[in-house]
Amino acid sequence: MDLSALRVPVIAAPMAGGPSTPELVAAVSAAGGFGYLAAGYLTPDALREKIAATRALTDSPFGVNVFVPARLDEQRQGADVEAYRGELLAVADALGVELPQPRWDDTDHFADKIDLLVDDPVDTVSFTFGCPGAEVVRRLQSAGSDVVVTVTDADEALAAAREGADALCVQGSQAGGHRSTHRVDAIPNDLSYVDLLREVRSVSALPLVAAGGIADGREAARALSLGAVAVQAGTAFLLADKAGTSAAHRAGLQDPALDRSVVTRAFSGRPARGLRNQFVRDHDAQSVPVFPVVDQLTKPIRAAAAKVEDHQLVSLWAGTRWQGLRPAAAAEVVAALAPVDDRRR
Numbered sequence: 001m002d003l004s005a006l007r008v009p010v011i012a013a014p015m016a017g018g019p020s021t022p023e024l025v026a027a028v029s030a031a032g033g034f035g036y037l038a039a040g041y042l043t044p045d046a047l048r049e050k051i052a053a054t055r056a057l058t059d060s061p062f063g064v065n066v067f068v069p070a071r072l073d074e075q076r077q078g079a080d081v082e083a084y085r086g087e088l089l090a091v092a093d094a095l096g097v098e099l100p101q102p103r104w105d106d107t108d109h110f111a112d113k114i115d116l117l118v119d120d121p122v123d124t125v126s127f128t129f130g131c132p133g134a135e136v137v138r139r140l141q142s143a144g145s146d147v148v149v150t151v152t153d154a155d156e157a158l159a160a161a162r163e164g165a166d167a168l169c170v171q172g173s174q175a176g177g178h179r180s181t182h183r184v185d186a187i188p189n190d191l192s193y194v195d196l197l198r199e200v201r202s203v204s205a206l207p208l209v210a211a212g213g214i215a216d217g218r219e220a221a222r223a224l225s226l227g228a229v230a231v232q233a234g235t236a237f238l239l240a241d242k243a244g245t246s247a248a249h250r251a252g253l254q255d256p257a258l259d260r261s262v263v264t265r266a267f268s269g270r271p272a273r274g275l276r277n278q279f280v281r282d283h284d285a286q287s288v289p290v291f292p293v294v295d296q297l298t299k300p301i302r303a304a305a306a307k308v309e310d311h312q313l314v315s316l317w318a319g320t321r322w323q324g325l326r327p328a329a330a331a332e333v334v335a336a337l338a339p340v341d342d343r344r345r
């Protein structure tokens with residue numbers, strides 16, 4: 001798919017952990033935009049099922065987003081995961097759950113997911129947390145997919161271009177969810193998509209998709225006027241009817257007492273932007289930069305809290321533009337994000 005040729009230049013961001021669903025992808029493409037499934041945290045079998053379910057709902061092209069694994073042997077050195085585990089024992093006890101022992105293998109099954117996507121290609125494969133390697137890019141392109149790499153600075157953009165990516169998703173610091181820094185232990189910059197479009201454009205002529213804090217058609221028009229071919233929004237879709245956002249997440253997003261969106265490693269070990277709830281207040285300072293090991297450590301806590309709809313102990317991923325979000329049909333969200341100039345036509 002040529003992302004610069006969308007009827008409405010609005011992309012529903014891949015949102016791992018539940019919000020991205022086949023139904024959301026189908027509704028967004030029916031409204032003229034483009035949708036992604038999120039492969040992160042899924043088993044390869046679950047990903048295969050979601051791709052099939054999406055195809056059963058729509059003939060439109062769609063994408064799949066994959067997490068690039070970071071080297072665990074490097075992360076393991078010096079990171080005191082045991083100490084963080086110790087910090088979390090009291091909250092786990094209170095919820096009646098056991099915390100797992102850290103696992104140091106690729107629990108996200110990167111290679112199997114790539115094999116699956118080569119065997120059964122989708123329109124576009126995007127990557128976050130790194131570049132997948134030139135060989136992976138070549139295999140996916142030979143299978144007929146376009147490859148997009150998410151970047152947060154000019155160096156990452158250069159690396160993605162060197163590997164042969166077809167387009168870049170430029171993710172600014174206002175973005176909800178994980179920051180796509182290519183190193184787990186990187187201190188994320190605070191550049192907005194506006195700054196980043198300029199930086200990345202100075203080193204690459206690839207088509208650029210803008211992401212991070214884009215919540216209305218005016219902002220989308222601004223991104224396009226700065227050279228983006230489309231905008232990618234996540235937070236704006238979290239309360240959409242077809243999104244699989246959990247009840248606890250939905251409640252947290254609408255709790256006026258939670259009034260700060262912050263970047264934290266507390267839940268997963270990677271920097272991610274979400275609302276500052278009790279878990280973030282209590283544990284942000286102690287977390288260690290190890291992903292997805294910390295994510296697995298906190299998973300039973302998040303799952304138990306989600307079950308009882310306690311939004312103080314789950315990750316409430318949200319970008320800086322979450323206030324004022326209301327439940328809406330996915331098509332309404334696409335229409336609200338359509339660049340204002342398009343709507344005037």
Ligand SMILES: Cc1cc2nc3c(=O)[nH]c(=O)nc-3n(C[C@H](O)[C@H](O)[C@H](O)COP(=O)(O)O)c2cc1C
Nearest residue numbers: 013015016128175176177212213233234235317319
């Ligand atoms: C709940 C949530 C989950 C996300 N999961 C992913 C993901 O799996 N892969 C990815 O590339 N980006 C993910 N993102 C980031 C989005 O791709 C995008 O950069 C971000 O949502 C844009 O900022 P906005 O939330 O302000 O619109 C996620 C964002 C949110 C809010």
